[in-house]
Amino acid sequence: MVDEQIANRGITDSRVLKAFLKVERHRFIPQELRNNAYADYPLPIGEGQTISQPYMVALMTESLKLTGREKVLEIGTGSGYQAAILAELAKEVFSIERFPGLAKNAGSILRDLGYQNIKIRMGDGTLGWPEEAPFDRIIVTAASPSVPTPLLEQLKENGGLLLPLGESFSQVLTLIEKKPGTAESTPICGCVFVPLVGKYGWRE
Numbered sequence: 001m002v003d004e005q006i007a008n009r010g011i012t013d014s015r016v017l018k019a020f021l022k023v024e025r026h027r028f029i030p031q032e033l034r035n036n037a038y039a040d041y042p043l044p045i046g047e048g049q050t051i052s053q054p055y056m057v058a059l060m061t062e063s064l065k066l067t068g069r070e071k072v073l074e075i076g077t078g079s080g081y082q083a084a085i086l087a088e089l090a091k092e093v094f095s096i097e098r099f100p101g102l103a104k105n106a107g108s109i110l111r112d113l114g115y116q117n118i119k120i121r122m123g124d125g126t127l128g129w130p131e132e133a134p135f136d137r138i139i140v141t142a143a144s145p146s147v148p149t150p151l152l153e154q155l156k157e158n159g160g161l162l163l164p165l166g167e168s169f170s171q172v173l174t175l176i177e178k179k180p181g182t183a184e185s186t187p188i189c190g191c192v193f194v195p196l197v198g199k200y201g202w203r204e
């Protein structure tokens with residue numbers, strides 16, 4: 001998976017590649033689908049949600065340019081796989097999931113794997129995690145029609161917010177960098193994510 005799907009497609013950050021070699025993706029996949037855990041596509045994880053294609057997780061991770069010192073907020077815990085990868089590369093990870101069952105399951109896998117620098121909470125991630133703000137990086141792993149205002153407010157100056165922006169069935173992965181008095185937006189690639197459902201996302 002790492003050689004063929006990730007390195008071969010241009011992911012070069014050696015810390016990112018090392019994290020993907022270390023984190024066992026099959027641990028985050030429902031038992032009946034584990035034969036496909038390292039395949040080149042997203043997989044269902046329950047509640048109509050998905051774990052993203054390995055390459056997309058890698059591209060998003062590399063785009064965050066983590067050094068190991070950051071406090072990161074993830075919106076959309078899902079299986080917990082992206083959170084584990086982030087925890088290998090940043091100081092602390094805070095992750096929010098709207099489905100209690102997914103949040104509980106991801107929490108128990110990450111605990112079993114021994115991660116001490118990940119906190120998960122259940123709720124509407126479009127509101128952010130004000131008690132823990134500000135964050136150096138924010139990553140949204142569901143598709144939003146616009147940039148949720150609370151997330152931009154909870155981002156540090158010179159920090160980065162990465163999110164799929166656009167319509168329900170087609171988005172552009174976008175990096176927003178917060179600069180003094182402004183925010184610069186850089187499109188990265190086209191993508192398709194499940195919807196971000198919440199006050200500052202899509203309505204239920």
Ligand code: SAM
Binds near residue numbers: 079082195196197
């Ligand atoms: N990062 C996940 C992983 O590694 O498995 C994949 C996440 S999946 C593509 C998107 C997730 O976002 C789903 O689990 C979905 O329930 C969650 N989600 C959607 N809207 C949300 C919201 N407002 N707050 C928190 N989670 C949300």
